[in-house]
Amino acid sequence: MLAAQRKDHLLDLLARDGRVVAKAVADELGVSEDAIRRDLRELAEEGKLQRVYGGALPIPEPERPVRDRHGLATESKERVARAAVARIRPGATIVLDAGTTTLAMARLLPSGAGITVITPSPVVALSVAEHSDARVVMIGGELTRHSLVTGGGLAMEAIQHLAADVFFLGVTGVDPLHGLTTGELDDAVTKRALASRCTETVVLASEEKVGAAARFPVLPFEAITAIITDPLDANPIVERLAALISARE
Incomplete structure (x- = not known):
């Protein structure tokens, strides 16, 4: 699976489940955790998610008044x-x-x-x-x-x-x-x-x-x-x- 496809998959998971666990995705796709972490880091740099320990979360919405x-x-x-x-x-x-x-x-x-x-x-x-x-x-x-x-x-x-x-x-x-x-x-x-x-x-x-x-x-x-x-x-x-x-x- 190409990196672009992995990233689309990660964003789909995030939209569906509200979180991404790097190890679980790596096992699912048969790739290394390092590859998934790299994808998450790049997606975070693009402002598409928030990296956390072990995976990622959606970008938090601003606290409402x-x-x-x-x-x-x-x-x-x-x-x-x-x-x-x-x-x-x-x-x-x-x-x-x-x-x-x-x-x-x-x-x-x-x-x-x-x-x-x-x-x-x-x-x-x-x-x-x-x-x-x-x-x-x-x-x-x-x-x-x-x-x-x-x-x-x-x-x-x-x-x-x-x-x-x-x-x-x-x-x-x-x-x-x-x-x-x-x-x-x-x-x-x-x-x-x-x-x-x-x-x-x-x-x-x-x-x-x-x-x-x-x-x-x-x-x-x-x-x-x-x-x-x-x-x-x-x-x-x-x-x-x-x-x-x-x-x-």
């Missing part, structure tokens, strides 16, 4: 949010990350439970105040207009003085191979800082997040307590994620 994400997988996010709220113990101090699933959680928080909510998101903070009697602690800092979350030096300084029971973490992608990822570097840094100040970190993974991958890693699976997925999500990756978490127990 938060206002454009409200209509994505709305019912799935609601189911994940309900499952997450059910984990909150009375009197707990929790951190709600910025994002549309945590915004759904904010609308579902119970009153009379003595909960304290810490958040870097003004939108989430206002929703918590509107829908519950929870105490609200805002993390100050510079507001990123794209994601509507505070960050930067002031936020990092404030985070170092906080402590919480559970961090409900929102990410762009949750994938067994590529881990927990997000599309903004500064957001990834803020998320790691928040996780370091919490006893537990719980990942929120509605259906459009499962199997997706973005450019910047957030945390390894070893650093999280649980992943909450949509109970109606039939994606086989959900079972692989559950196995990853249960294998540590």
Whole structure:
């Protein structure tokens, strides 16, 4: 098979499966892994895919502004949010990350439970105040207009003085191979800082997040307590994620 044919095959695989595993393709085509890696490198240089360890992924789409994400997988996010709220113990101090699933959680928080909510998101903070009697602690800092979350030096300084029971973490992608990822570097840094100040970190993974991958890693699976997925999500990756978490127990 000519190099041009191999490249077309690689792009077809990427479109069909959402990923390319170099060893598997090499075995399938009866060529060396070096040849496949060379093809992937050239395709990456042409801007047609993103090389990762062991293969390739599609070029990640730019992170959508938060206002454009409200209509994505709305019912799935609601189911994940309900499952997450059910984990909150009375009197707990929790951190709600910025994002549309945590915004759904904010609308579902119970009153009379003595909960304290810490958040870097003004939108989430206002929703918590509107829908519950929870105490609200805002993390100050510079507001990123794209994601509507505070960050930067002031936020990092404030985070170092906080402590919480559970961090409900929102990410762009949750994938067994590529881990927990997000599309903004500064957001990834803020998320790691928040996780370091919490006893537990719980990942929120509605259906459009499962199997997706973005450019910047957030945390390894070893650093999280649980992943909450949509109970109606039939994606086989959900079972692989559950196995990853249960294998540590």
